[in-house]
Amino acid sequence: MLGYNKRLLNFEIQRQLAACPLSGGGRIGHKPHAGESGQSRIIKDIEEVNMMKSISNKLASLLLMAGAWAGTTAFTAAQAVNDLPGGPAVNQLNLHPAVTKIAAEQQWLHWFLLIICTVIFVAVFGVMFYSILKHRKSVGHKPADFHESVAVEIAWTVIPFIIVILMALPATKTVVAMKDTSNADLTIKVTGYQWKWGYDYLKGEGEGIGFISSLDSTHRAMSESGKPAPTDDYLLKVDNPLVVPVDKKIRIITTANDVIHAFMVPAFGIKQDAIPGFVRDTWFRAEQTGDFYGQCAELCGKEHAYMPIHVKVLSAEDYAKWVDGQKKAMAAKADDPAKVWALGELVQRGEKVYAANCAVCHQANGKGAGPFKPLDASAIVLDADKSKQIGVVLNGRAAMPSWKQLSDTEIAAVITYTKNSWSNKTGQLVQPADIKTARK
Amino acid sequence: MSAVLDHHDHHAHDDHHAPSGWRRWVFATNHKDIGTLYLLFAFTMLMIGGVLALLIRAELFQPGLQVVNPELFNQLTTMHGVIMVFGAIMPAFVGFANWMIPLQIGAADMAFARMNNFSFWLMIPAALMVVLSFFMPGGAPAAGWTFYAPLTLQMGPSMDAGIFALHILGASSIMGSINIIVTVLNMRAPGMTLMKMPLFCWTWLITAYLLIAVMPVLAGAITMTLTDRHFGTTFFNPAAGGDPVMFQHIFWFFGHPEVYIMILPAFGIISAIVPAFARKKLFGYASMVYATASIAILSFIVWAHHMYTTGMPVTGQLFFMYATMLISVPTGVKIFNWLATMWKGSMTFEAPMLWAVGFIFVFTMGGFTGLILSMAPVDIQLQDTYYVVAHFHYVLVAGSLFAMFAGIYYWLPKWTGVMYSETRGKIHFWWSMISFNITFFPMHFLGLAGMPRRYADYPMQFADFNAIASVGAFGFGLAQVFFFFAVVLPAMRGQGPKAPQKPWEGAEGLEWEVPSPAPFHTFETPPKLDATATKIIG
Numbered sequence: 001m002l003g004y005n006k007r008l009l010n011f012e013i014q015r016q017l018a019a020c021p022l023s024g025g026g027r028i029g030h031k032p033h034a035g036e037s038g039q040s041r042i043i044k045d046i047e048e049v050n051m052m053k054s055i056s057n058k059l060a061s062l063l064l065m066a067g068a069w070a071g072t073t074a075f076t077a078a079q080a081v082n083d084l085p086g087g088p089a090v091n092q093l094n095l096h097p098a099v100t101k102i103a104a105e106q107q108w109l110h111w112f113l114l115i116i117c118t119v120i121f122v123a124v125f126g127v128m129f130y131s132i133l134k135h136r137k138s139v140g141h142k143p144a145d146f147h148e149s150v151a152v153e154i155a156w157t158v159i160p161f162i163i164v165i166l167m168a169l170p171a172t173k174t175v176v177a178m179k180d181t182s183n184a185d186l187t188i189k190v191t192g193y194q195w196k197w198g199y200d201y202l203k204g205e206g207e208g209i210g211f212i213s214s215l216d217s218t219h220r221a222m223s224e225s226g227k228p229a230p231t232d233d234y235l236l237k238v239d240n241p242l243v244v245p246v247d248k249k250i251r252i253i254t255t256a257n258d259v260i261h262a263f264m265v266p267a268f269g270i271k272q273d274a275i276p277g278f279v280r281d282t283w284f285r286a287e288q289t290g291d292f293y294g295q296c297a298e299l300c301g302k303e304h305a306y307m308p309i310h311v312k313v314l315s316a317e318d319y320a321k322w323v324d325g326q327k328k329a330m331a332a333k334a335d336d337p338a339k340v341w342a343l344g345e346l347v348q349r350g351e352k353v354y355a356a357n358c359a360v361c362h363q364a365n366g367k368g369a370g371p372f373k374p375l376d377a378s379a380i381v382l383d384a385d386k387s388k389q390i391g392v393v394l395n396g397r398a399a400m401p402s403w404k405q406l407s408d409t410e411i412a413a414v415i416t417y418t419k420n421s422w423s424n425k426t427g428q429l430v431q432p433a434d435i436k437t438a439r440k
Numbered sequence: 441m442s443a444v445l446d447h448h449d450h451h452a453h454d455d456h457h458a459p460s461g462w463r464r465w466v467f468a469t470n471h472k473d474i475g476t477l478y479l480l481f482a483f484t485m486l487m488i489g490g491v492l493a494l495l496i497r498a499e500l501f502q503p504g505l506q507v508v509n510p511e512l513f514n515q516l517t518t519m520h521g522v523i524m525v526f527g528a529i530m531p532a533f534v535g536f537a538n539w540m541i542p543l544q545i546g547a548a549d550m551a552f553a554r555m556n557n558f559s560f561w562l563m564i565p566a567a568l569m570v571v572l573s574f575f576m577p578g579g580a581p582a583a584g585w586t587f588y589a590p591l592t593l594q595m596g597p598s599m600d601a602g603i604f605a606l607h608i609l610g611a612s613s614i615m616g617s618i619n620i621i622v623t624v625l626n627m628r629a630p631g632m633t634l635m636k637m638p639l640f641c642w643t644w645l646i647t648a649y650l651l652i653a654v655m656p657v658l659a660g661a662i663t664m665t666l667t668d669r670h671f672g673t674t675f676f677n678p679a680a681g682g683d684p685v686m687f688q689h690i691f692w693f694f695g696h697p698e699v700y701i702m703i704l705p706a707f708g709i710i711s712a713i714v715p716a717f718a719r720k721k722l723f724g725y726a727s728m729v730y731a732t733a734s735i736a737i738l739s740f741i742v743w744a745h746h747m748y749t750t751g752m753p754v755t756g757q758l759f760f761m762y763a764t765m766l767i768s769v770p771t772g773v774k775i776f777n778w779l780a781t782m783w784k785g786s787m788t789f790e791a792p793m794l795w796a797v798g799f800i801f802v803f804t805m806g807g808f809t810g811l812i813l814s815m816a817p818v819d820i821q822l823q824d825t826y827y828v829v830a831h832f833h834y835v836l837v838a839g840s841l842f843a844m845f846a847g848i849y850y851w852l853p854k855w856t857g858v859m860y861s862e863t864r865g866k867i868h869f870w871w872s873m874i875s876f877n878i879t880f881f882p883m884h885f886l887g888l889a890g891m892p893r894r895y896a897d898y899p900m901q902f903a904d905f906n907a908i909a910s911v912g913a914f915g916f917g918l919a920q921v922f923f924f925f926a927v928v929l930p931a932m933r934g935q936g937p938k939a940p941q942k943p944w945e946g947a948e949g950l951e952w953e954v955p956s957p958a959p960f961h962t963f964e965t966p967p968k969l970d971a972t973a974t975k976i977i978g
Contacts, residue, residue: 081900088901092889095821106817113815117808125801128779132797136787137719143946144784147721152780153773157727160772164765167815172758174817179754223897226506234503234900254751259591260684262749262824266890271820273750275685276590277678280751297749297824297892299584301591302511305895370511371578371596399594402679 080230086267087236087293096266099292099313100284103269105174113167120163178269181283184251186244192254192261192274192296194401195303195360199242202253206323209330213240214356215306223306236293241310244286245319251283258401262298265311271297286313303360335409337432343420346429350417353410357403358418366422371399376422386430389415390438404439408432468560469553471538472958476855477560478535479848481567483924485527486841488571490917492520497879497913500906505897513896514582515574521585522602525702526609527567529840533705534559534616536847537644539855541620543951543958544638546629546967546976551622552615559615566608573598573605584894586695589676589687592665599669603662610655617648617655624648629950631969635726638949642729643708646736650697650704653740658694661687685750692743700739702836704732706843707774710796712949713850714778717793718785719946724777731770731777738767748816749823757816764814771807775800790944791865795846798873799839806834809884824894827887833880845872845923850947853939856931857957864926871919878912948974 083089088096098104135141186204190197196214201207216237222228223235244250254263254274264271268284286292294309314322341349355364358375362368366376375381380388393411396402403411409432419426459467468474496516499507508516538556542549550556573580578596581587592599624645628637664675665687674680676687707728715722722728744752744760752760778800787793809831813819822828845868853859882905891902898906930936942952950969953976954962967976 081903084899084901088889088891088899090901091885091904092901093885094888096890102817103821106821109815110812110818110821113812113818117811121804121808124775124779124804128782128797128800131779131782131785132787132789135718135783135785136789138788141784141786143718143720143786145720146784147723147725147781148727149724153724153727153777156776157769157773160769161766164768167811168762168765171761171815171817175757175761176754178817178820179757223503223505226504227502228504228900230900232900235897236899259594260588264824264890264892266821269817269821271749271823275678275750277682278685282751294890295892295895299514299588299591299894301594302509302514302582304514305510305892305897399596401594 081234082232084232084236084293086291087233098269099267099286099288099290100269101287102174102178102284103267105177106269109171109174112170116163116167178282181251181281183249184283185248187251187253188242188244189253189255189279190242190263190274191405192256192258192263192300192307193405194258194301195296195307197242197261197263197307197309198257198405199240204248205245205320206326209323209326211240211326213238213242213310215308217355220306233293235306236295236308236310238308238310241291241312243312243314243319243322245316246286246289246313247316249283249285251281253279253281255279257405258396259300260298261296261300261307263294263309264297265292265294265309267292267294268311273298286311289313289315289318335407335432337408337436339409340431340433341409341412341416341429343416343427343429346413346416347420349409350413350415351421353406353414354417357406358414361400366418366424373400375418376424378424381418381424382426384426384428386415386419386428386434387438389419390430390435394435394438408435408439411435466561467557469549469557470960471542471550471553471556472855472960474550474556474560475535475537475539478531478538481560481563482528482532482535483928485523485531485567486920487924489520489523489528490920492516492523494913494917496520497910499896500898501910502907503897503900503903508896510896511582512579514584514894515580517894518582518584519570519574519580522570522581522606524836525585525698526606527563527570529702529836529844530609530613531563532844533644533647533702533840534613536640536705536709536844536851537616537620540851540951541623541641541644542627543854543954543962544641544949545624545627545632546950546963546969547623547627548961548963550619551627552619555615556619559612559619562608562612562615566605566612569601569605569608573601576601586691587662587665587687588691589665589668589682589684590678593669593677595669600666603666606662607659610659613651614655617651620644620648621652629963629966629969629973631971632950632973635729636973638708639711639722639725639728639732640705640708643704643711643732646732647701647704650701650736650739654694654697654701657690658698661690661694664690685747688747688750689744692746693740695746696743697736697739699832699835700735702840704736706799706840707732709843709847709850710778710799712947713792713796713846714781714800716850716944716947717790717796718782718787720781720785721948722777723780723783724773727773728777731773734770735767738763738770742767745814745816745819748819761814761816765811768807768811768814775804775807786946788945790849790862791860791869792846792850792944794866794869795842795849798869799842799846802834802838802842802873802876806831806839809834821890822887824892825887826883826891826893829893830880830883830887833883837880838876842872845869849927850944851951852927852931853943854951854954854956854958856934857939858931858934858936859939859943860927860931860936864922868919868923868927871922872916875912875915875919879909879916880912882906882908882912948972950974950976 081090095107095110098107187202189200189202196212198212200210216239219235219237228234254272256274256276258276261274262271263274270282270284272280272282290313292311296304296307361372362375366374368374380392393415394404412430412432412435415430419428465477499513576598581595581599581602583591583595624641667673668675668677674682676682676684678684711722711728742760742764745764748757813822813831849865886902886905891898939956941955970977
C-alpha cells in the first residue's frame with residue numbers, strides 16, 4: 001500500500017500543478033508568496049509530508065490535500081461552465097426537462113416512484129430509529145418475547161404486493177406507448193460506428209440524405225491535453241448534427257457497423273441499443289425546436305466517451321430549407337467514381353480521410369499504439385500486391401473493423417496516402433475503380 | 441464439553457492432524473484453515489480491485505484525461521468489476537461458509553475436505569491470470585465485466601486469459617457449492633433439523649443451488665465467445681449471422697442469479713447478528729426461509745431487465761418488468777422481519793450491530809433504486825448511466841461488503857480468540873459509512889442528468905459531483921486500509937483482550953458452544969443438542 005500511496009502523492013503533485021492555472025495560481029491555504037513559485041511550495045509540502053513518520057499522518061494529510069483541492073476545483077468549475085440548453089445543466093439533480101410526451105411520462109413515473117419510495121423509506125426507518133432510541137439496553141429496555149405473527153407477516157407481504165401492482169399500472173401504459181413506432185412521418189436510420197454516428201434519411205421529407213456525425217476534433221484534443229478549458233458543450237459538439245422537424249413523429253432505426261452502441265437523447269426519453277447485424281427501432285416527437293444532446297450509452301471500445309449525439313430540431317420551414325441545402329451540397333460533392341486520379345491529389349484527399357477515420361487508432365504518424373498495428377513500414381502496406389491492403393480495409397482484421405461504408409474514392413485515397421507517407425515511399429496508386437472491383 | 445473438545449484425549453492423534461508451517465496452508469483440509477485462506481484471498485483481491493477503482497476515480501476527478509488513457513480506463517473498469525465480483529465478494533462468502541457452516545450445524549468439517557482444498561487453490565492461478573493480464577500484449581480485457589459480444593471479439597489475448605480464469609473460478613465455485621450442499625444436508629448434528637438451522641446455513645444452501653445452476657451457463661457463454669474468437673464459430677459474431685443479443689440473454693441468465701448469490705449469504709449474516717444484539721429471537725424465521733427461496737426462484741425469471749434498451753417486444757418488456765417488481769415483495773419481508781426483531785428488543789450497538797443496522801439502512805436505499813430501475817420506461821432513461829452504478833454499489837458495497845464487515849466483527853473473537861478494539865470498529869464503521877455515501881450518493885444525480893457509465897471523460901457540467909465522488913472514494917479506500925492495520929492485523933497476531941467463549945450476551949448457536957478461538961478440531965463426535973438446537977447438553 002505504501003508504494004501506491006507514494007505514487008499517488010506524485011500524481012497529486014502533477015494534478016496540483018495542472019490545477020494551479022485553473023484556480024488562479026493558488027489553492028486554499030497555499031497562496032504562493034512572492035519569490036516562491038507554487039511549484040516549489042507544493043514540493044516543500046510534499047517533502048514535509050514525506051518526513052512524517054506515521055502512516056496515519058500521511059494518509060490524513062493526503063485526504064486534506066485532496067479535500068482542499070476538490071474545493072478549489074469545484075469552485076472554479078461552477079464559475080466557468082454554464083448550463084447547456086438541451087444538454088446537461090451544471091450539477092443537474094434530476095432528469096432533463098422533457099421535450100417529448102414520453103419523456104414527460106417518464107418524469108412523472110420517476111417522481112411517482114420516488115415519492116412512494118421516500119414515504120415508505122421514512123416510515124420504515126422512522127420505526128427503526130424509534131426502536132433504536134427506545135428499545136436499547138442502555139435505557140433499561142427489557143427484551144420482549146414475541147418472534148412470529150402470521151397476521152402481521154401476511155399483511156406485510158400483501159400490502160407491498162398491492163403497492164407494486166399500483167406502480168406497474170401507469171408504467172404499463174407508457175411501455176406500450178414507447179413501443180409504438182407505427183405511422184412515422186420521417187424514418188431515419190442511425191448507424192453506430194467505432195466511434196461516430198451515421199445518419200441516413202430513409203423515408204419522409206429529406207429522403208436520401210445521409211451523413212456521418214463525429215465529435216469536434218478540437219474537443220478530443222482538449223480531452224487529451226488533460227486540462228480542457230471551460231466549455232459548455234465539451235464533448236458534445238459534433239460536426240454534423242442530426243436535423244429533424246418539430247412536431248413530427250420521427251422513427252429511429254438503429255443498427256451498427258462493428259460493436260453494440262446505444263443511441264440516447266435524454267430530453268426525448270429515448271435510448272436504443274444499436275446492434276450490428278440487427279435493426280431495432282424507437283421513436284420521438286419533439287415538441288419544441290432547439291438543440292438537444294446525448295451520448296453513446298453502450299460500451300463500444302476505447303473512444304466510447306467521444307461519440308456524442310446532437311439533434312437539431314427545426315421548424316417545418318427551416319427543416320425544408322435545410323433539406324434543400326443538403327440535397328444541393330450532396331449533388332455538388334459527389335465524387336465521380338470513374339475518375340482517374342493523379343498521385344498528388346489522391347494523397348491529399350487521402351490525408352483527410354486518414355485524419356478523420358484512421359488516425360485515432362493508427363496515430364497521425366502511422367506508428368500505431370498498443371494493439372493497433374503500425375502502418376509505417378508495415379509489410380501489407382508496402383506490398384506490391386495492393387489487393388492485400390484493400391482486403392484489410394474493406395473487410396477488417398482482428399481489432400480493425402471493416403471500413404466498407406466509406407466510398408470507393410475515399411478508400412482508394414486513404415490507401416494511396418498510407419502507401420506514400422512517412423517512410424512508405426512505394427509510389428503505388430490505387431484508383432476508385434480498383435476498390436469497385438475488390439468489392440465484388 | 442467433552443463432546444466438543446475430545447481432542448484433549450488424543451494428543452498423538454491431534455498432532456498428526458495439525459501440520460505446521462507452509463504445509464498447514466498448502467495441504468489444508470481443515471475447514472477453519474481453508475475459511476481463513478478464502479477470507480485473506482478475498483481481502484487481497486478487494487485491495488487490488490480497490491486500487492483499480494481509485495485509479496478510475498482519480499481519472500474522473502476532473503474533466504479531461506490526466507491519469508490514464510481511455511483504453512486503460514476501460515481495462516480498469518472491466519477488471520475492477522471482474523476482480524470485485526469473482527475475486528472479492530464470492531470467495532469472501534465462501535470463506536464465511538467454510539468457517540461457520542460446520543460450526544453452526546455441529547459438523548466436524550466440510551463433507552469433502554480435500555475437494556475443499558482444491559477449490560481454494562484453483563483460485564490462485566485464476567487470480568494471477570486475471571491480475572497479470574494487465575501486462576499482456578494489448579493490456580487487460582476492456583469489454584466490461586459483462587463481456588458483451590461482439591466487443592469481446594476485438595480484444596487481445598488477455599481476453600482468452602480472462603475466459604480461462606473465469607472457467608477455473610467457475611469450477612472452484614461449483615465444487616465449493618457441492619461441498620456446502622452436501623455438508624448442510626448430510627452432516628447436521630442429530631436434532632439440528634433443517635428448520636432449526638441458523639439462517640446463514642439456509643441462505644448459503646440456497647445460494648449454493650443457485651451457483652450450481654448458473655455457473656455452467658456463464659461457462660457456456662464465455663466458451664462460445666472463445667470459439668467465436670479462435671475457432672471460426674459465429675454464435676455471437678453478427679458478421680457471419682451470429683446474434684450479439686443472444687450473448688446478453690445467456691450472460692444475464694447467469695448474471696441475475698449471480699446478483700443474489702452475492703447478497704443472500706449477507707442476509708444470513710444479518711439474520712444472525714440482529715437477534716444477537718437485540719437479545720430477542722429472530723422474528724419470522726420460517727418466512728425468512730421462504731422469502732430467501734422465493735427470491736432465489738424469482739431471480740431466474742428477471743434477467744432481461746438488464747436489457748430493456750436492446751429493443752425487446754412490448755410483451756417481453758412488460759413480463760420482465762412485472763417479475764422484477766415482484767422481487768421487492770420477499771425482499772421487503774426480510775427488511776420488515778429484521779425491524780420486528782429489533783422492535784422491543786434490548787439493543788446494544790457494538791461494531792457488528794452497527795454494521796448490521798448500517799447494512800439495513802443503506803441496502804434498502806439500493807433496493808428502492810432497484811425498484812425504480814425495474815420500471816422499464818424509467819430504466820430507458822437510466823440504463824447504462826451512473827444511476828445504475830450508484831444502485832449496484834449500494835447493494836454490493838453497502839449490501840454484501842457491509843454485511844461481511846458485520847460478520848467479521850461478530851465472529852472475529854471466535855476465529856482469533858481475541859476481542860477487537862471496539863473504538864476502532866466504530867471508527868471503521870462511521871468512516872466507511874460516511875465516505876461510502878459521499879462516493880456513491882452523488883452518482884444518482886449524475887445518472888439522472890444522463891452521464892453514461894464507463895466514460896473516461898465527461899461534459900463539464902458533471903464535474904462537481906464527480907470530484908465529490910472521487911474524494912469520497914479515496915476516503916473509503918483508506919478506511920479499509922485502516923481496517924486492515926487496526927483490526928485485522930492485531931487480531932491475527934493475537935493482540936487484544938482474550939475473548940470469552942461467547943462474547944455477545946444475546947448470541948445463540950453452536951459456534952458459541954465451543955471455546956474461543958475455536959479449536960482446530962470441533963464436534964469430532966456429534967454433539968447432543970437441546971430442543972432448540974442452539975445449545976449442547978451433556
